[in-house]
Amino acid sequence: MTAEIIDGKAFAAGLRARIATLVPAFEAAAGRVPGLAVVLVGEDPASAVYVRSKGKQTREAGMASFEHRLPADTTQAELLALVDQLNADASVDGILVQLPLPKHIDEQAVLLRISPEKDVDGFHPVNAGRLATGLEGFVPCTPLGCLMLLQDKLGSLSGLDAVVIGRSNIVGKPMAALLTKASATVTVAHSRTRNLPHYLKHADIVVAAVGIPHFVKGEWLKPGATVIDVGINRTENGLVGDVDFESAASVVGAITPVPGGVGPMTIACLLRNTLVAAHRNAGVALEADAI
Ligand SMILES: Nc1nc(=O)c2c([nH]1)NC[C@@H]1CN(c3ccc(C(=O)N[C@@H](CCC(=O)O)C(=O)O)cc3)C=[N+]21
Numbered sequence: 001m002t003a004e005i006i007d008g009k010a011f012a013a014g015l016r017a018r019i020a021t022l023v024p025a026f027e028a029a030a031g032r033v034p035g036l037a038v039v040l041v042g043e044d045p046a047s048a049v050y051v052r053s054k055g056k057q058t059r060e061a062g063m064a065s066f067e068h069r070l071p072a073d074t075t076q077a078e079l080l081a082l083v084d085q086l087n088a089d090a091s092v093d094g095i096l097v098q099l100p101l102p103k104h105i106d107e108q109a110v111l112l113r114i115s116p117e118k119d120v121d122g123f124h125p126v127n128a129g130r131l132a133t134g135l136e137g138f139v140p141c142t143p144l145g146c147l148m149l150l151q152d153k154l155g156s157l158s159g160l161d162a163v164v165i166g167r168s169n170i171v172g173k174p175m176a177a178l179l180t181k182a183s184a185t186v187t188v189a190h191s192r193t194r195n196l197p198h199y200l201k202h203a204d205i206v207v208a209a210v211g212i213p214h215f216v217k218g219e220w221l222k223p224g225a226t227v228i229d230v231g232i233n234r235t236e237n238g239l240v241g242d243v244d245f246e247s248a249a250s251v252v253g254a255i256t257p258v259p260g261g262v263g264p265m266t267i268a269c270l271l272r273n274t275l276v277a278a279h280r281n282a283g284v285a286l287e288a289d290a291i
Helices: 008-030 045-060 076-088 107-113 125-133 141-154 172-181 196-200 245-249 262-282
Strands: 035-041 064-070 094-097 161-165 185-189 205-208 226-229 233-235 238-240
Touching (some): 008 045, 008 141, 035 045, 035 262, 045 064, 076 094, 076 107, 125 172, 141 172, 141 205, 172 205
Parallel strands (some): 035 064, 035 094
Antiparallel strands (some): 233 238
């Protein structure tokens, strides 16, 4: 059996196109376009690439992109002052501070400073709490993109067995919350899980977010399963995922590739969250399932 390759790149392009069609109506109602501010501290080349492609896609969707590049020796006080300024700026609907930050800056203090209503990353504890309790808020972009791909492929997830590998605040925890909300039966596995193959053997859905190249082997997976690979590992052989793609593709029913799977969905969902933030911040209605 050979798996279907889930084309996240194409799905993300479609999502961005739908988002772009909703911008003119917002502009007519609010008298401005949605705005996304991205803050990059330091010179990490991978981060710079991501920030550039995000800025390009923001503008292509008809939104305003405000990019702030700060030197690596920026103090925490200076960064917090910029966040305060962006919180107060009515042309900014979403604020993203690119992670990781240099070691001398307390990441949690910075995330806490971002207004929850502009937290399009969904990393503020208020938005994490909203997700955990079923309130409306912002859901982190990567797990939101994974959920969209899963629902597109499988329709209802109700009653399916799902294993999330990884328990980070950015992917694993919010992914488990979203799958639980969608009525899947969710197991969260992580580096201390004693017998991962035991759990994977029964999993209809696997979301791998461990950050170890080729970690998940095909022989551990259930035939016909749907596998979402969140891993973005830069190796000598280029970008590779957390799933051993070759062995998995001969067992499972469908799998996302790396690159071209989850990565493009993350940026598309960032634009989605920014559009939603703009409507809420400006008091303009957005049809419930427009995007
Ligand atoms: N506050 C914050 N929010 C983030 O969302 C955030 C962050 N910090 N820090 C870094 C990570 C990483 N990230 C990616 C987004 C898209 C691709 C992406 O589009 N990848 C392409 C390939 C890109 C390439 O070739 O390098 C793909 O998978 O097809 C990758 C990585 C967002 N992050």
